[in-house]
Amino acid sequence: MSNRLLLEICVESVDYAVMAERGGAHRIELCSDLSSGGVTPSAGFMQTARRHVHIPIHILIRPRPGGFFCSEHEFEIMRNHILSARQFGMDGIVLGILLGTRIDIERTKSLVALAHPLPVTFHRAFDTVENMESSLEDVIQTGASRILTSGGQPRATDALATLARLVQLAKSRISIMPCGGINSENVLEIVRTTQAREVHSSAGTSNPGLSTHGRSSPDRNNANGPSLRSSMFEQEVAKLASLLGSISDDGQVG
Numbered sequence: 001m002s003n004r005l006l007l008e009i010c011v012e013s014v015d016y017a018v019m020a021e022r023g024g025a026h027r028i029e030l031c032s033d034l035s036s037g038g039v040t041p042s043a044g045f046m047q048t049a050r051r052h053v054h055i056p057i058h059i060l061i062r063p064r065p066g067g068f069f070c071s072e073h074e075f076e077i078m079r080n081h082i083l084s085a086r087q088f089g090m091d092g093i094v095l096g097i098l099l100g101t102r103i104d105i106e107r108t109k110s111l112v113a114l115a116h117p118l119p120v121t122f123h124r125a126f127d128t129v130e131n132m133e134s135s136l137e138d139v140i141q142t143g144a145s146r147i148l149t150s151g152g153q154p155r156a157t158d159a160l161a162t163l164a165r166l167v168q169l170a171k172s173r174i175s176i177m178p179c180g181g182i183n184s185e186n187v188l189e190i191v192r193t194t195q196a197r198e199v200h201s202s203a204g205t206s207n208p209g210l211s212t213h214g215r216s217s218p219d220r221n222n223a224n225g226p227s228l229r230s231s232m233f234e235q236e237v238a239k240l241a242s243l244l245g246s247i248s249d250d251g252q253v254g
Contacts, residue, residue: 004244004245005197007024007026007240008058008177008201009029010029010038011202012031014052016205019237022234023236024241025237026055029059029121030046031059032045037065043088046088057091057092059081059085061081061095062078062095067098068097069098069100082111085115090118092121092145093119094121094123094148095122096122102129103126103129105142108139112143113143119145119146120142121177122142122144127151127153128152132149132166133165133166133169136169146175146176147166147174149179151180156180156190157189157190160189160194163190163194164193167194178194178199184236188243188247191244192247203240204233
């Protein structure tokens with residue numbers, strides 16, 4: 001298995017997915033409506049992305065914006081979305097269900113089993129739990145492959161000690177993937193401090209301070225126009241990929 005540091009880029013369009021791959025991303029998280037925190041992309045979106053993107057694509061399974069408790073009907077929708085993602089050739093699933101401020105172990109375990117053999121990432125619902133260390137053990141019980149987290153803060157840089165502790169506790173049992181405002185200016189500090197082997201970024205296309213409950217805020221790049229934003233996005237992905245590629249197994253820049 002390669003020891004390279006892995007870059008996952010979150011996108012809400014096929015165009016940006018293609019640019020992320022061209023820029024050197026190793027994996028895509030595909031979702032719709034990033035301004036609300038993200039929801040499951042449509043069947044047509046998944047199918048078109050699969051035709052045009054050759055790196056792995058992980059699909060957000062989230063039936064609505066807002067909190068992370070789900071009703072029985074919403075749970076059924078999540079199950080159907082997972083089956084669709086498997087049918088359309090997706091490579092992984094991203095989801096999260098809570099009971100109050102605790103991990104919903106049983107229903108998450110059920111979705112992980114349904115997704116198999118696709119790996120499951122437990123998303124930033126994790127950032128709203130009451131106790132991260134015990135919740136880490138709960139997520140491991142579900143069989144999920146990784147946890148996407150900013151350490152309970154809007155930005156990963158505000159929770160470096162927490163993220164480093166989670167990586168240490170996780171050991172080889174589950175991957176901890178930092179997220180939240182990660183860019184080419186801070187990614188080296190984040191991976192050196194936390195020792196994480198995967199990072200997640202939207203490369204400037206979403207507000208890093210966006211609440212996991214989906215309160216929308218203005219896009220800081222709106223005034224630049226779509227062409228400039230596209231160019232800046234691909235350049236930022238390329239910078240991130242290059243920086244991660246420069247780090248050796250011992251955390252030093254090569």
